[in-house]
Amino acid sequence: MNHSPAPPDDPAPADWSAHRGITLMRTLATALTVLDGAAGDGSIAVPYAPEVQRALDRTVLACLERGAEPPASLPDLLSWCRERPVSDWPVDLPPEAAGPDDVLLDPESSRPTELCYEWAEQFSDSALVLYDREIIRAALRLCREYGEEEAYSEFRRLLVTRPVLTPAEEFAVSMDHVLDPVKELVSRVYRPVPDSYLREGAYATCGRCLTLLTPLPDGGWWCERDRCRRLGRPPVGRRLPRDEVGGLIQLARPLRQFVTGPGRAEVALETRLTALGLKVRMWPAYDAYDVHVTFPDGRVWAVDVKDWAHPAFLGRAARPVPKEPPYDEAFWVVPQDRVDDRPGYVAAFERNRPAAACHLPLLTDTELVDRAAARLTRDVRAAEGFEENRDA
Structure with a gap:
């Protein structure tokens, strides 16, 4: 089972709580996911969200306590997250908290990396980061109430194999009676796709992970999955012209x-x-x-x-x-x-x-x-x- 497991009840062999940098990193990871969820157009709203301001303040304090030059502003902090491996930050972290090349924001897109999301999921109580757990729990509860195990399995398969839906596909899903116990939930977890995913009037999906690709200024495409990017430029799967298929919907990022x-x-x-x-x-x-x-x-x-x-x-x-x-x-x-x-x-x-x-x-x-x-x-x-x- 992969949906956001909670930390184990038993203490792990390495006591990470003894390292003050753990608190900072989980605060920072939560802030970055909040920013990513709120600023679909790449802008940063002022005043900053409480999680974001808290992350900036704690980073500055951690640097001052260790005699290091702190980030001068939120944009400066975001540059750190893109360019500076976590292992090089002037904070107290256990040896295995991050690899030598791990960063919190993807250098190419400025979006949270998988490491960032895993930090947030492991330690945060932010409603934004816990969203995926809540959805899965709701689906389990509804399917149990109906006594329909097949409905839950079909719901999971839908989320795995169809993260993007055209209007025609959305209609077909709405007519699938196996999903009746979770129909309202399905309507809530898919969101309209913003225009930032369009290139020359068309969307494109990743041929490996099926999520939507983001167009890059150099004419290439960017996939949000770290795993895909490590394999090279993403192959284009489906091309979906908006004037032919209509506006798309996609699963929420978490x-x-x-x-x-x-x-x-x-x-x-x-x-x-x-x-x-x-x-x-x-x-x-x-x-x-x-x-x-x-x-x-x-x-x-x-x-x-x-x-x-x-x-x-x-x-x-x-x-x-x-x-x-x-x-x-x-x-x-x-x-x-x-x-x-x-x-x-x-x-x-x-x-x-x-x-x-x-x-x-x-x-x-x-x-x-x-x-x-x-x-x-x-x-x-x-x-x-x-x-x-x-x-x-």
Whole structure:
């Protein structure tokens, strides 16, 4: 399950609360997400929102306490967030709080990075940052009240596979009776798309993550997903001329960040496991965990997919996979490219997980699929050996 897990109840091995910079970073990350949500046109309203002013004041104070030159203004602070790796800030942070190249704002677009959103989600109580959790909880409650588990699974799949809707697609969704328990919720989580996404009268979606691309002055496109940008310039998926399709709607940013993005990894894993011939059930028992896998011999795996940029945050959020629906083995899984991008990813996860989750294995999606394929091969060989012995 990927939607904004709360921090674990058990203390993590590393006591981050002893570092004063933790409070500053979570305040700053919250402020940056507030700015991103409020200033769709790139402007900054004055007076600043309370979270924003608080972040500026605390950053200045932290710098003065350490004898460092503070940012002179909010624009100066935003420049720090774009250009200065978090590990180089004059603040007290634990060693694994950020990697050597991690910044809070994307240098190209000035939008919050995944690290920034993960800081905000892990520690903040801001209503803006908790929005995605509230939506998922509301969907769970409504579907349980109706007794419609399929409605919840369909709702999750909608958010993962269709973050952007044309008017015709919006109408088709409104006519899907499976979604009846959450129809009003669906109407609230999709928002009109601003003109800033248009180039020459047309929108474009990312061919990898399906979200809308933002046009750049040099003629290229920018994808809001850090993971996509690491793979190079985003491929254009759908081109949607506004005079042909009409105005678009898209999911609110927190849902795109914490449901659509991680959900792409979930459905990709579903596809790979299904291709092996396994029976796969997504988000079983109202999202107890992400993937329920049944082997031909009846053995069951439970999998929670975690598409997180920051392994220490992932470790701190670690907890045992829920017992229901029953399973024989359980895993947390992270996309292979997350581990490839950050050396020591799994080790950092293991160092930061609480005692209650000390036996929870973290695999890459590639490792999980390889294990599943190997298990199927052993099962086939065992069955063949049984048949040979019986014939003999």
